[in-house]
Amino acid sequence: MVPRHRLTIRSIDPDPRATAIQTAARQLGLVTDDALEVKVADVVFLEGDLDQDALNKLHGFLVDPLLQQGRWGEPNGHGTEVTFLPGVTDSAAASLLHAAEQLGVPITGAATGRRVELGDIDDDLADRIVRRIVANPVIERWQVGTVEPTFHAESVASGVADTVEIIGKTMDELLTIGVERGLALDPQELRVVQAHYAELGREPTDVELETLAQTWSEHCAHKTFRAAITTDDGEDRPSLIQMLRNCTDSIDAPFVKSAFVGNAGIVGFRGETTIALKAETHNHPSAVEPFGGANTGVGGVIRDVLGIAHKPIAVTDILCFGPPDTPLSSVPDGALHPLRIRDGVIDGVADYGNKIGLPTVAGAVLYDPGFTTNPLVFAGCIGVAEGWSMPDGPFPGDRVVVLGGRTGRDGIRGATFSSLTMDASTGEVAGASVQIGDPIVEKLLIDVLVGAEHLFSAITDCGAGGLSSAVGEMAEGVGADVELDEVPLKYAGLEPWEIWLSEAQERMVIAVPPANMAELEDRCSYYGVELADLGEFTGDGRLVVRSGGVPVLDMTTEFLHDGRPPRALTAKMPQPKRGEEVGREVDDLRGTLLGLLSHLNIASKAETIHRYDHEILGGTVIRPLVGRLSDAPADGVVIAEPTDDAGIAIGIGVNPWWGLHDPEAMAYGAVDEAMRNVVAAGGDPDNTALLDNFSWGDPRRESTLGELVAAVDGACAAAMAYRAPFVSGKDSLNNEYTGADSKRHAVPPTLVITAVANVPDADRCVTPVLRQPGNKIVLLGSTATEFAGSHLDLLLGEPDDPGSVPSPDPDAPTRYRNLHRAINEGLVWSCHDLSEGGLAVALAELCIAGRLGAEITELPHDDLVTSLFAESQSRLLVEVAPGDLDEFRGVMHEPVRVIGTVTELTDLVLPGLDPIDVEDLADAFTRLEDLA
Structure with a gap:
C-alpha cells in the first residue's frame, strides 16, 4: 500500500473563517453570544513514497512561515474534518499535483480539506453548526475526529450504453422513467420520443435519451418562450x-x-470595435451549493463571450436573497439558510472574477422573503473585439476539438435540474448537478483563444449539457462523429452518458480545419491548456457518438433540434389597477427616511462591492461606489480602454415588487431604470442595447404565464419607446420551491434589464455626487401618487388597497436625449436617478456622496409624502450652476423644476422635517453592514 501523509496548516493570526462561523452561529440563533470558540485549519492529504527531504520541500512550498504553522501527522485535540465527496472536483489538489511534479516530488495522489474545532460544546450543537454553517452535504462529507480522503475514484466504467425500454410503455410508465432519470420532459415530448424509436424499430440508449432531455430542456430549448400562446380572451x-x-x-x-x-x-x-453582451442565470445551482453555483455562473457567462470570439473585459452580477434575519424555523429541512446562501454566492462571484482578472463593475443585491430558498443569481459579461465577423463553420472535415478542463461527474443533468422545481429534497438528489469552477484554467483558455480566431471555423462554450449541447449544437445541419474515449477525464469510472452530459467547467469546443491543428496544438502547449481531438464534422447530418468505437448515440440532427413538439399554452392575463391614486400617511417623516436608507434593498452594499476588484485592467472610469469617501452608490458605471477617449456605460434595471402588482409596468420600469442609469452617467440613449433576463415561476400555471406575457409586452413597449434593441436574453423558469410550510411558492416575478450605451467622451461623464455649494438642484420628470410595490410599503406595510404601480412617462425618451446633450455640453455637474425610496432617498444619497448639504425649497407635488417617497418613473436630479440654468432649460425643452440649492452646511433640509445632518444619513445608509 502506498504511504499516506497529512499536513495540518494553521494560521498564526486569528483565522477569518473562524470568525465567520462564530458570527453565523450567532446570527442563526445557535449560540447567544461570542463565547463559541472556533479554530479552523487546512488539511492536505498526500499519497506517495516520500522521504524526509520530500516532506520538507512540500512543507516549505505549502506553509508560509510568517503567517502559518504546519505539522505532519495526526492532529491534536477534538474536531471535525471536512473533505469533498468522491467525484467532486478538488481544484486545490489538482494544483498541488502539478506543483509537486514541478518540484520533482513523487506524489501519486492529493486531496484537501479543512478541520474545524468548536471548543467545549455538546456534540448535538457541534453537529448542528457543522451541518448548518460549515459543510455542504451536496459536495462534502465530514467526520468527527479525522476523515480519510479519496485519492482515486474506485468505480470502473462499463464503457457501454444501457438500453432504456420505452416502446410500448404507458404514459404513467414513461412519466416514471422521466422522474427517475430527472429528464424534465413533458408528456407529449415523451410520446414523440417513444414514437420516434418505435419507427426506428429499436429502443434508445441512455446516452440518446439523456441527450434529447438536455437539448429539449426548458433551460436549453426555451420551450416556453418558443411556445404558441393563446390568452384567456382568445387572442393568439x-x-x-x-x-x-x-x-x-x-x-x-x-x-x-x-x-x-x-x-x-x-x-x-x-x-471596427465590437462589443459582446451576455447575461445568464445560475439560480438552482446556487441554491444547493452557493459558492460553486455562483462561481461557475460567472465562469459560464465569461465563456459565452469567449464563445463568440470576443475578449472578456468586465463582469456584472445581480443577486437576490432571502432576508438574512430569516428564522431557522422558516427554512425548510434540506435547504440552506439565506445567510449561508448569500455569503457563499458573494464568495463565489468574487473568487472567479478576481482570480481570472476581470473587474466586477455593476450589479445589485436584493432581499425578499420570496428568495429564501430559491435565490436568483444573474451573471453578465462584456467583451470586445476588433474587426469581428461571425464564424461561418463548422465545415465537413473540420476536427471536433475540446479545449480546457477535464471532464468529471460534476454538473451532470444540470440543464434538466435547472428546469425543475426546487423542493426540500433538491439538495439530496442534485449533487451531481453542481459544477465546480477553476478560474485559472479559464484564464489560460482566454489566452489561447484570443488572437487564435484564424485557427477555427466555429466555437462555442461547453456549458449546460456539456459536450452533448456544445457538439450537438455545432453539428446541427452538418453532423459529427466523435469518440468518447478521446475525452480527457478527471478520474476513471465515468459511463458514456456521464462523459457526454457532464457540465464540467472551463471547456470550449471548436471546429478546426485539419491544416490548422499543428499550430493550435503548439499554442495550447505554450499556454499549458489541454487539447483533445474527439472526431470530425461529417456533413451527413447525423450525430454519432462512440465509446470504444461502438456507437452509443446515433440520430439525425434534424430530430435532435427540430423533433421536439412545440408547446401550446394558455395565458391568463393579469388585470392590474392603473390610474388609481392611493396616498399614504407617514407620522414620522425623518424616521421613515432614515428607515428607508437602512432598508435591506437601499442600504449600502459596500461590504459586498469591496469583495470584488472593480478596477483591474485600468479601464473603470465610474466605479460602483462614488463620492468624497467612495461610500455612495453610482447609477451607471463606465469603462473605457485606457488609450481610448470613448467608453461604454452599463446600467441595471430591476424591481420585482412592482411585478407583484403589475408585471407589464414592472418590465417597462426595468427598461426605463436601466436607460436612465446609463444616461445619468454619460451614456448615449440613441446608442444603447439591452439584455433581458426573466426569472419566473412555473409557466404551466396560466396566471404565471399571463404575468410573463404581460412582462414581455412591457419590455417590448419600452424598448420601442427608447429605440433601444434587445440583443440577447435568457429566461430561467420554474423558480419555485416547497417552503417550511410544505406549500409551493414562486419567487417574485423578476426581470433584470441590462443597458449598455456608448459614451462618446469618457471625460464628460458625471456621477451622483454634489459638487459645488450654490449650485442649483433640478428635478426632471413628473411625480404622481403611485405607491404600489414601493419601498415605503416594504418598510411600513402595504395597505389593503395599494393603488397603482408607477406608470410610464411618454416624455422620457426625449428627456434622456436632451439630458445627454446637456451633459456633453458641460452643463451638468452631477446627476442621480430617482428609484427606490423616491426623492428623499435620492437627495440623501447625493448629500452622502458629496458630504455637502442641500436645502430643498420646492417640492414636486402638493402631497408631502408623495413628493418625498413616491417612486414615479423617469425622474432624475441634476446639479446645475446658477449661471447655466437658462442654457440648461434651452437644451432640455421641457419644464425644469429648480427644487433647491447645494449648501456648505452638511444638512439635508426638507420641507416638513427638521434638518438632518449628512453624517446621520450616512450612518443610516451604512448601518446594514453592521446588522447583517
Missing part, C-alpha cells in the same frame, strides 16, 4: 422570443451586428 399571440426579436427588427438599429444568435449579442458603436 406570437411566441415570447418572437416578440422580442420582432421588437429588435422593428427598431433596426445600425449598431446591432448580431442579435439572438450564438452565445452573445454583438453591437458596434464606433469603428
Whole structure:
C-alpha cells in the first residue's frame, strides 16, 4: 500500500473563517453570544513514497512561515474534518499535483480539506453548526475526529450504453422513467420520443435519451418562450422570443451586428470595435451549493463571450436573497439558510472574477422573503473585439476539438435540474448537478483563444449539457462523429452518458480545419491548456457518438433540434389597477427616511462591492461606489480602454415588487431604470442595447404565464419607446420551491434589464455626487401618487388597497436625449436617478456622496409624502450652476423644476422635517453592514 501523509496548516493570526462561523452561529440563533470558540485549519492529504527531504520541500512550498504553522501527522485535540465527496472536483489538489511534479516530488495522489474545532460544546450543537454553517452535504462529507480522503475514484466504467425500454410503455410508465432519470420532459415530448424509436424499430440508449432531455430542456430549448400562446380572451399571440426579436427588427438599429444568435449579442458603436453582451442565470445551482453555483455562473457567462470570439473585459452580477434575519424555523429541512446562501454566492462571484482578472463593475443585491430558498443569481459579461465577423463553420472535415478542463461527474443533468422545481429534497438528489469552477484554467483558455480566431471555423462554450449541447449544437445541419474515449477525464469510472452530459467547467469546443491543428496544438502547449481531438464534422447530418468505437448515440440532427413538439399554452392575463391614486400617511417623516436608507434593498452594499476588484485592467472610469469617501452608490458605471477617449456605460434595471402588482409596468420600469442609469452617467440613449433576463415561476400555471406575457409586452413597449434593441436574453423558469410550510411558492416575478450605451467622451461623464455649494438642484420628470410595490410599503406595510404601480412617462425618451446633450455640453455637474425610496432617498444619497448639504425649497407635488417617497418613473436630479440654468432649460425643452440649492452646511433640509445632518444619513445608509 502506498504511504499516506497529512499536513495540518494553521494560521498564526486569528483565522477569518473562524470568525465567520462564530458570527453565523450567532446570527442563526445557535449560540447567544461570542463565547463559541472556533479554530479552523487546512488539511492536505498526500499519497506517495516520500522521504524526509520530500516532506520538507512540500512543507516549505505549502506553509508560509510568517503567517502559518504546519505539522505532519495526526492532529491534536477534538474536531471535525471536512473533505469533498468522491467525484467532486478538488481544484486545490489538482494544483498541488502539478506543483509537486514541478518540484520533482513523487506524489501519486492529493486531496484537501479543512478541520474545524468548536471548543467545549455538546456534540448535538457541534453537529448542528457543522451541518448548518460549515459543510455542504451536496459536495462534502465530514467526520468527527479525522476523515480519510479519496485519492482515486474506485468505480470502473462499463464503457457501454444501457438500453432504456420505452416502446410500448404507458404514459404513467414513461412519466416514471422521466422522474427517475430527472429528464424534465413533458408528456407529449415523451410520446414523440417513444414514437420516434418505435419507427426506428429499436429502443434508445441512455446516452440518446439523456441527450434529447438536455437539448429539449426548458433551460436549453426555451420551450416556453418558443411556445404558441393563446390568452384567456382568445387572442393568439406570437411566441415570447418572437416578440422580442420582432421588437429588435422593428427598431433596426445600425449598431446591432448580431442579435439572438450564438452565445452573445454583438453591437458596434464606433469603428471596427465590437462589443459582446451576455447575461445568464445560475439560480438552482446556487441554491444547493452557493459558492460553486455562483462561481461557475460567472465562469459560464465569461465563456459565452469567449464563445463568440470576443475578449472578456468586465463582469456584472445581480443577486437576490432571502432576508438574512430569516428564522431557522422558516427554512425548510434540506435547504440552506439565506445567510449561508448569500455569503457563499458573494464568495463565489468574487473568487472567479478576481482570480481570472476581470473587474466586477455593476450589479445589485436584493432581499425578499420570496428568495429564501430559491435565490436568483444573474451573471453578465462584456467583451470586445476588433474587426469581428461571425464564424461561418463548422465545415465537413473540420476536427471536433475540446479545449480546457477535464471532464468529471460534476454538473451532470444540470440543464434538466435547472428546469425543475426546487423542493426540500433538491439538495439530496442534485449533487451531481453542481459544477465546480477553476478560474485559472479559464484564464489560460482566454489566452489561447484570443488572437487564435484564424485557427477555427466555429466555437462555442461547453456549458449546460456539456459536450452533448456544445457538439450537438455545432453539428446541427452538418453532423459529427466523435469518440468518447478521446475525452480527457478527471478520474476513471465515468459511463458514456456521464462523459457526454457532464457540465464540467472551463471547456470550449471548436471546429478546426485539419491544416490548422499543428499550430493550435503548439499554442495550447505554450499556454499549458489541454487539447483533445474527439472526431470530425461529417456533413451527413447525423450525430454519432462512440465509446470504444461502438456507437452509443446515433440520430439525425434534424430530430435532435427540430423533433421536439412545440408547446401550446394558455395565458391568463393579469388585470392590474392603473390610474388609481392611493396616498399614504407617514407620522414620522425623518424616521421613515432614515428607515428607508437602512432598508435591506437601499442600504449600502459596500461590504459586498469591496469583495470584488472593480478596477483591474485600468479601464473603470465610474466605479460602483462614488463620492468624497467612495461610500455612495453610482447609477451607471463606465469603462473605457485606457488609450481610448470613448467608453461604454452599463446600467441595471430591476424591481420585482412592482411585478407583484403589475408585471407589464414592472418590465417597462426595468427598461426605463436601466436607460436612465446609463444616461445619468454619460451614456448615449440613441446608442444603447439591452439584455433581458426573466426569472419566473412555473409557466404551466396560466396566471404565471399571463404575468410573463404581460412582462414581455412591457419590455417590448419600452424598448420601442427608447429605440433601444434587445440583443440577447435568457429566461430561467420554474423558480419555485416547497417552503417550511410544505406549500409551493414562486419567487417574485423578476426581470433584470441590462443597458449598455456608448459614451462618446469618457471625460464628460458625471456621477451622483454634489459638487459645488450654490449650485442649483433640478428635478426632471413628473411625480404622481403611485405607491404600489414601493419601498415605503416594504418598510411600513402595504395597505389593503395599494393603488397603482408607477406608470410610464411618454416624455422620457426625449428627456434622456436632451439630458445627454446637456451633459456633453458641460452643463451638468452631477446627476442621480430617482428609484427606490423616491426623492428623499435620492437627495440623501447625493448629500452622502458629496458630504455637502442641500436645502430643498420646492417640492414636486402638493402631497408631502408623495413628493418625498413616491417612486414615479423617469425622474432624475441634476446639479446645475446658477449661471447655466437658462442654457440648461434651452437644451432640455421641457419644464425644469429648480427644487433647491447645494449648501456648505452638511444638512439635508426638507420641507416638513427638521434638518438632518449628512453624517446621520450616512450612518443610516451604512448601518446594514453592521446588522447583517
